[in-house]
Amino acid sequence: MALPRRAVATASTLIILGGAILLSTAVAPERPTRVISMAPDTRAYSLQELAKNAAAIGVVVPTGKSQVHWNSAKGEEWVALPNGRNPMIYRDDEFTVVEAILGLRQGQSITVRGVGGTVRDVHMDYEGQIDWQLGIQYLVFLREEDTPTLEGFERAWTVEIIGQGALPGDEERFTNAAGVKVNRSDLSELATVAAP
Amino acid sequence: MPRYAPSIRHALLSAAVAIAIVAGGPLQTTARDNTDQKWKAYPNCCPTINRYIRAWFSGSFPSTAFKDRVTDGASRWNNVGRDFKFVTTGSSSNHQMVIDYKDLLWPNGDAWAIETNVKFLGGGEIQSASISFNSTPGGSSWYTGTGTPGATQGDVTSIATHEWGHAVALKHSQYSADEMWPYINPGQIKDLLTLHDKDGIKWLYPVAP
Numbered sequence: 001m002a003l004p005r006r007a008v009a010t011a012s013t014l015i016i017l018g019g020a021i022l023l024s025t026a027v028a029p030e031r032p033t034r035v036i037s038m039a040p041d042t043r044a045y046s047l048q049e050l051a052k053n054a055a056a057i058g059v060v061v062p063t064g065k066s067q068v069h070w071n072s073a074k075g076e077e078w079v080a081l082p083n084g085r086n087p088m089i090y091r092d093d094e095f096t097v098v099e100a101i102l103g104l105r106q107g108q109s110i111t112v113r114g115v116g117g118t119v120r121d122v123h124m125d126y127e128g129q130i131d132w133q134l135g136i137q138y139l140v141f142l143r144e145e146d147t148p149t150l151e152g153f154e155r156a157w158t159v160e161i162i163g164q165g166a167l168p169g170d171e172e173r174f175t176n177a178a179g180v181k182v183n184r185s186d187l188s189e190l191a192t193v194a195a196p
Numbered sequence: 197m198p199r200y201a202p203s204i205r206h207a208l209l210s211a212a213v214a215i216a217i218v219a220g221g222p223l224q225t226t227a228r229d230n231t232d233q234k235w236k237a238y239p240n241c242c243p244t245i246n247r248y249i250r251a252w253f254s255g256s257f258p259s260t261a262f263k264d265r266v267t268d269g270a271s272r273w274n275n276v277g278r279d280f281k282f283v284t285t286g287s288s289s290n291h292q293m294v295i296d297y298k299d300l301l302w303p304n305g306d307a308w309a310i311e312t313n314v315k316f317l318g319g320g321e322i323q324s325a326s327i328s329f330n331s332t333p334g335g336s337s338w339y340t341g342t343g344t345p346g347a348t349q350g351d352v353t354s355i356a357t358h359e360w361g362h363a364v365a366l367k368h369s370q371y372s373a374d375e376m377w378p379y380i381n382p383g384q385i386k387d388l389l390t391l392h393d394k395d396g397i398k399w400l401y402p403v404a405p
Contacts, residue, residue, distance in 0.1 A: 033317050037233075039362040040307035041355065043334070044379035084301050115303050126303070127368055128378060145302045161306050178379055 032123035038115070039127045044178040045161050051193040053160060054141040056103035059169070059187070060095035060110065062132040067092045068117035072150035077122065085148040089124040091117045092156075093132055095140075101187060102194050103142075112140070113147055113156040114163075128163040128177070139174035139182055141165035233313065234365050234400045235280055235292075236321035245404055247280035249363075251293035251327075258297065258331075261340040262352055266295060266327075268342075269356030272375075272387060273364055276394050278401035282360060293325045293363060300330040308333050308355045308380065311362035327359045336382045347383045354386040366396045 051057065068091045069075045080086045090113055097108040104110065115126040130138070141160045146153035159165040167174035167182060174182045182190070237246040251270070257263050263284065270282035285291065304310045309329045315322045329338075329352075339345030340352050361376050369376035375393045380386055 035233075035315050035317065037313045037315075038310060039312075039368065039378075040304050040310045041358055041378055041380065042307050043336075043350075043381045084298055086301075088303075145305075147303075148301045158302065162303060 050141040056142040057101040058104040059099035065094040130166040139167040252291035265352035266356040
């Protein structure tokens with residue numbers, strides 16, 4: 001006995017969609033239930049200040065490799081300490097140097113630490129952090145910082161001044177959120193500003 | 197064509213939708229778009245306002261004037277006339293916010309101050325918040341008067357006003373005239389709300405009862 005076509009179609013649709021929803025629930029990352037929004041406020045730094053304070057300057061591209069973790073050895077959330085160290089979600093992004101200006105080598109791989117991301121059920125949003133995009137070149141002003149952890153401090157490369165030291169580029173120039181602009185043709189001059 | 201061709205087409209379409217569901221996973225939180233979070237209302241809490249937010253000055257501050265200027269910043273937002281009111285207090289009892297003054301570490305070592313909101317999804321309301329002023333703000337000092345700050349001084353009233361803006365749930369603005377523009381320089385005074393700043397909280401909060 002032939003089954004009605006409409007019944008077959010409806011049954012197959014329900015089975016496939018139901019399976020998909022179950023599978024989605026099983027394999028999807030956990031959805032955050034707590035959101036911590038942080039908004040730091042600074043003064044706007046000039047190009048000269050960014051260059052003078054930098055330990056490394058270069059044009060980099062994100063490789064897409066990234067690790068997001070709580071700042072403790074176990075990778076677990078912890079309780080703030082009286083000495084000012086706080087639980088934070090760190091994001092370690094890997095980059096390739098495509099043009100070395102100061103303290104970097106062309107082709108070098110470098111990991112830069114920022115703040116923000118999701119670990120299990122907690123999302124931390126830190127305003128001013130760069131949302132690194134694959135395929136985009138960034139002019140970066142980096143320095144090494146003692147980044148706080150539960151156990152103490154970890155030395156890590158960081159972008160200067162909460163994201164002001166990262167300038168996404170187009171074909172002609174690099175520009176940051178505070179309005180600092182650098183023409184591609186002027187990149188080589190940055191080394192002289194940084195090391196007078 | 198096979199007899200059940202339309203059904204097969206239907207099934208294939210369903211399979212495509214299913215693959216999209218699996219690949220996309222559940223809806224992700226758009227955490228950057230936090231302007232939809234606001235303080236919880238406590239009906240019948242207080243005679244004139246439903247969102248009565250007590251902010252506790254925790255620890256030591258360099259002067260009473262510093263705390264006075266922080267309170268001045270809160271009043272800028274209170275005066276807009278929406279259904280919330282910030283009240284600063286020296287008492288830790290029944291507070292929703294903490295305000296302190298300390299040496300900020302990376303990543304906030306260069307910041308004037310940092311504001312933090314915590315909310316839980318589901319209810320969607322802000323549960324708690326804090327404002328920390330940096331005792332060593334990047335080579336500058338603090339101006340706690342009501343006149344004009346010096347060329348290397350950060351104006352407490354201006355910066356506090358900005359921080360209260362975050363506390364009321366506003367993000368940074370893209371317009372440099374706004375209080376919520378993310379940068380303020382030494383010697384600069386910026387303690388008046390623009391129409392754009394006010395529109396942000398008018399969108400979030402109903403008119404004060």
